[in-house]
Amino acid sequence: MGYNLMACWRRQQARYHYRQALNQIRKGNLDAALGSLPCLLKHHPHPANIHLELGKAHWQADHASAALEHFNQAIALDPANVRAYGNRGLLYCQQGQTDQALADWQIALERQPGHSLIHYNRGLLYLRQQHYTSALADFDSAIAANPNLAEAYLHRGYTQEALGHPDAAARDWELALCNDLNLDQARVKLHHAHQAHRDRALSRRLQTELGLKQITVVAQQHDNSLRIEIYRPVGVGINYFTLPDQLRRLLISWQMDDIYSFDLTGQVQDQDVVEWRGHYKLFQGQPCPPARWHQVLLTAFFIFPPLGIPALACAMNLRQAYQRGDYLTAKQASKAVQGLCRAGGIISLTLVTMLVGYWGYQQVYDSPDVSASPAQLLPPRPSALAEADD
Numbered sequence: 001m002g003y004n005l006m007a008c009w010r011r012q013q014a015r016y017h018y019r020q021a022l023n024q025i026r027k028g029n030l031d032a033a034l035g036s037l038p039c040l041l042k043h044h045p046h047p048a049n050i051h052l053e054l055g056k057a058h059w060q061a062d063h064a065s066a067a068l069e070h071f072n073q074a075i076a077l078d079p080a081n082v083r084a085y086g087n088r089g090l091l092y093c094q095q096g097q098t099d100q101a102l103a104d105w106q107i108a109l110e111r112q113p114g115h116s117l118i119h120y121n122r123g124l125l126y127l128r129q130q131h132y133t134s135a136l137a138d139f140d141s142a143i144a145a146n147p148n149l150a151e152a153y154l155h156r157g158y159t160q161e162a163l164g165h166p167d168a169a170a171r172d173w174e175l176a177l178c179n180d181l182n183l184d185q186a187r188v189k190l191h192h193a194h195q196a197h198r199d200r201a202l203s204r205r206l207q208t209e210l211g212l213k214q215i216t217v218v219a220q221q222h223d224n225s226l227r228i229e230i231y232r233p234v235g236v237g238i239n240y241f242t243l244p245d246q247l248r249r250l251l252i253s254w255q256m257d258d259i260y261s262f263d264l265t266g267q268v269q270d271q272d273v274v275e276w277r278g279h280y281k282l283f284q285g286q287p288c289p290p291a292r293w294h295q296v297l298l299t300a301f302f303i304f305p306p307l308g309i310p311a312l313a314c315a316m317n318l319r320q321a322y323q324r325g326d327y328l329t330a331k332q333a334s335k336a337v338q339g340l341c342r343a344g345g346i347i348s349l350t351l352v353t354m355l356v357g358y359w360g361y362q363q364v365y366d367s368p369d370v371s372a373s374p375a376q377l378l379p380p381r382p383s384a385l386a387e388a389d390d
Helices: 002-027 030-040 047-060 064-077 082-094 098-111 116-128 132-145 150-162 166-179 184-210 243-253 293-303 305-323 327-365 382-389
Strands: 216-222 225-232 261-268 274-281
Touching (some): 047 064, 064 082, 082 098, 082 116, 098 116, 116 132, 132 150, 150 166, 150 184, 184 216, 184 243, 225 243, 293 305, 293 327, 305 327
Antiparallel strands (some): 216 225, 261 274
């Protein structure tokens, strides 16, 4: 009886020190954990778990051979230990022994098919080996088991991109950010995906509007500039002297306010020789937007000065912006002048209408009503009284 009590007490102590060792590992005190864990092997009820934690601690301390030995012992003591197979497979993968890694992960998934991290790790290996279909299947299984695994969405997006599915890739990167806003890789990839989608749409639109048959147009936006590449097949001609003006008129009509210039490159398909290259300002040769000085002066001095004065300032800055080449600022100033003058006229007309209405109301309701005044009786004349007495 006393022996059983002593063995039970030692097991409890081993469990307690085991939890303490795990806390030391989480805090980064690997030496303390490596010193205390081996002492627990004799009395802990699950020594395979001790070997597993020793393997992970040795791995973190860059002792790969010792880590592998402890994983082997954990599997020998508990052949159904899924975590031991998963960690040993990850160690094999890190050492470049991909066949052993895949074998361990396969055994682990046979015992626990819904293990999200093992599916995720195997998907990463398949992705690195460019086995995209197998990687996609593993990432799908990992997400099905753990829908909040942001890294799985990220790498499934990489896989979809490699398979030529940009829209599906963008959706996965959006889901990755929804689960982890600090995942900068997903944010960068999503930004590039949106930019690529915008560039493809712009290229198709240019291709259609220019009406260049058999000629491929590729457009890319970089900050405030467009890079337009023209690829023509052999035997199909193109007039590069008139094309820049066509592009300029087209882009101005689309009112792309964030574009100031464009670069045009032309070459023959399947050849590296560039036959045309030029840099063009988008608004070169455009007339100065109207300042509407007569409206500005009327608004500032007669119609409604509170809005006419800002309109006057915008009109004065408009010419300066145009002269320094900032056509968009001049155009915005012209729109602001028109809006301020129009608003001043509407406000003045509204005020005049209200005043006229109020004056009319006063005239109608405040004048005396003659028909409603009481009649006044005049006293009789004395002569009339005398005649009455007679």
